[in-house]
Amino acid sequence: MSSNQNGNFIARARQQIFDLQRKRALAKRHEKIEATKDKTEAELFLDDAAAEGLDAKNPAHLAIILRAWALRQGQTLEGDETDWDRSPERDLTF
16 A cells, blocks of 8 residues: 555544544534523523522422423423322312
């Protein structure tokens, strides 16, 4: 093999490595932007919950906040047909 052919392989390998590094850098930047966006969205949601009088440190309020967040995210909530939020000593029937 001639030196010129080896140079071509080296140049192609160098370009491929550069392209892969660029793709990884773009993907990492995109992930960072998405994470920042998600964090900001969650912080704004918690601010809105606090404005509604909910305190995330109160377990009863936290349950409402978490369920509202799940609903907001379009998640299906299991247990809607059960009384998961009732304790035996407290009956909430009307």
